[in-house]
Amino acid sequence: MALDLVVVGLGYVGLPLARAACAAGLAVAGVDTSREVVAGLRAGRSHVGDITDAEVAEMLAAGFTATANPAPVGAADTVVICVPTGLVDGEPDLSAVLSAARSVARHLRPGTLVVLESTSFPGTTEEVLAPVLESGGLVAGADFHLAFSPERIDPGNTAFSFRSTPKVVGGLTPVCAKRCAAFYEDLVDTVVVASGLREAETAKLLENSYRLVNIALVDELAVFCAGLGVDVWEVLRCAATKPFGFQPFRPGPGVGGHCIPVDPRYLAARARASALPATMITTALEVTAGMPGYVARRACELLAAERPVAGSSALLVGVAYKADVADVRQTPATSVVRQLRALGVRVAYHDPHVPAFAVDGVPVPAGSGPCDIAVVLQDHAAVDLGEVLRDARCVLDTRGVAEGDNVVRL
Ligand SMILES: NC(=O)c1ccc[n+]([C@@H]2O[C@H](COP(=O)([O-])OP(=O)(O)OC[C@H]3O[C@@H](n4cnc5c(N)ncnc54)[C@H](O)[C@@H]3O)[C@@H](O)[C@H]2O)c1
Missing domain, CATH: 3.40.50.720 (NAD(P)-binding Rossmann-like Domain)
Known part of the structure; x- marks a missing residue:
């Protein structure tokens, strides 16, 4: 069966994306290496705070399937990778991105759009992801489209929804960016096209670093004020x-x-x-x-x-x-x-x-x-x-x- 979208990694980021795509009428499948996540979703259970069991039931009724097998990638127009990018010993750990990329590469067809949503450092999409995706012989930007689009999910935020939060996209080529923008335009109200992949990757890191630095500033101010007896x-x-x-x-x-x-x-x-x-x-x-x-x-x-x-x-x-x-x-x-x-x-x-x-x-x-x-x-x-x-x-x-x-x- 032809699929509009395959989401790889069905966590806090991937599941809301899959839900938004189902709600927009797209044919969607999800791939996750966790058998527990897959079994839960198949049974109609959500493991993500912002998604209810009833919403998972609606997704299943709309034809959504969850599987641990990456084969649906071979039937997809668009593949979005939303796997974790954590730390090992305080350093970036791209092992899940690499392993997801290998799974996608095995099934990748010409003409597919592959988008990375996992947060990572500038250069990840082109220098880390693209070579793995190209290991089957297809060339990024020529045989398939490649883009990065950072996620801005804010768990528990009821003021901004998936749809009302603007989405930044960056492409390997202008055509990749255009194709990626067209994909998200069906799901969100505003799509912002960055001039390149690295700018989109860095924008996400700036957003979270901005929060970190400002939180640190007021934290330190609190310590300082307590010491001086200032409220x-x-x-x-x-x-x-x-x-x-x-x-x-x-x-x-x-x-x-x-x-x-x-x-x-x-x-x-x-x-x-x-x-x-x-x-x-x-x-x-x-x-x-x-x-x-x-x-x-x-x-x-x-x-x-x-x-x-x-x-x-x-x-x-x-x-x-x-x-x-x-x-x-x-x-x-x-x-x-x-x-x-x-x-x-x-x-x-x-x-x-x-x-x-x-x-x-x-x-x-x-x-x-x-x-x-x-x-x-x-x-x-x-x-x-x-x-x-x-x-x-x-x-x-x-x-x-x-x-x-x-x-x-x-
Ligand atoms: N949680 C947030 O609020 C948030 C917000 C913005 C960006 N992000 C970024 O989005 C990315 C995903 O984060 P998350 O919070 O959704 O993570 P998560 O841990 O909730 O979900 C990731 C899912 O990917 C699955 N997975 C791991 N390796 C896989 C593989 N090789 N193939 C298929 N599935 C695989 C896991 O089983 C898990 O279900 C990270 O880069 C994170 O930094 C998260």
Whole structure:
């Protein structure tokens, strides 16, 4: 059967893309090496927060198939690769991109458009992906089209949808870019064509590095203000009234998830490889990585003012890496738990989005009720802070949202 689209990698990025394409009436198949993911989707179960089981059922009803076998690539007009690009020992790990590329290459037909959506450093599509795709003898830009289009999925964001978020595309050749733009124009309201692949790749890394650097700036400002006795939340409230030239960011216990702590390292690694500077990114990574330790230290200072730290109890409120999501990948809560445990603090957590949470293989008990200190790490809309914090002796609020005489803010 002819397919309009095959999505390779059906995770946080690939599944919403497949869903949007199904909703637009395209014939779509998905390939994923995880048999668990494939079996779940076939049974109508979503493993991605922003996609409901009902939406997977709609996709299946529209003809969507999920498989671990990459053969559908041979029947596709367009193949989009959305596999993870993580880190190994802090360095870019393109093993999933390479393995997906090998699977695609085995089935690639002339005339297909291949798009990489996985975030990576400038040069990845042309220097890393293209040679593997060409291993079967087809030439990129001549026999098949090749493009890069970064994903801008923001888990939990209800203000911007897949369709209303502009999509950047870059092509190996102008014809590749045009073909890629035409593909996404059916799925999103605005397509922005970059002058080349590297510009599109770097734009994505700039977006996430911009967030990282600005978060690091306000994190460091929070530490600085606490040391000087200045209320950083008032500083931010006042500065945010400037109607131009200032965009507010808020401090917190550190950054987490799949993107902000990871993607800037791709830019820094590429810079290092070419003996170019990446000072801002490197410093911002250091500042944000220090925040969980700072939060743990502040919590211990508050505890120590009243009782011995060892043996006291702490309740972490919100352990997901950001508000209103269930994702705990690289959450700063992990490091906070580790550091409090090391000082003998009994740690529990409260997070309605996270049914189970373990650190270093040791489960963190879910709890609420009396505790020596509650540490607000995330501001989930679903958490009634007044209720959860009611029986805490004192509260360290890293989000500037809790009220009360016993509340100390970051
Ligand atoms: N999650 C986000 O919010 C987000 C936002 C923007 C960009 N990105 C980027 O998008 C890419 C994908 O991220 P994600 O969050 O969707 O990852 P994910 O881990 O949720 O999903 C990736 C899927 O790919 C599958 N997979 C791994 N290797 C494969 C292979 N060789 N062939 C087929 N399937 C394979 C995995 O089983 C998994 O289901 C990454 O580069 C990430 O940086 C993610």
